[in-house]
Amino acid sequence: MSFTEKARTKAEQLAGAAKERIGDRTDNESMRGDGASQQSNARAKQAGQNLKEAGGKIKDAFNK
Secondary structure: OOHHHHHHHHHHHHHHHHHHHHHHHHOOHHHHHHHHHHHHHHHHHHHHHHHHHHHHHHHHHHHO
């Protein structure tokens, strides 16, 4: 995962957290749910990229 992809994913996660907090403060269930969903999507994307990197490292270790 490149630096820009990591930064975008982190920004998406932070934006989701902000939406969720704003939803909490304003008692807006829709915004709270959107924020939680956005955070979950960002975490899933990050986990997938981490798994992809780990697979690449394992492959490289066996090719040496």
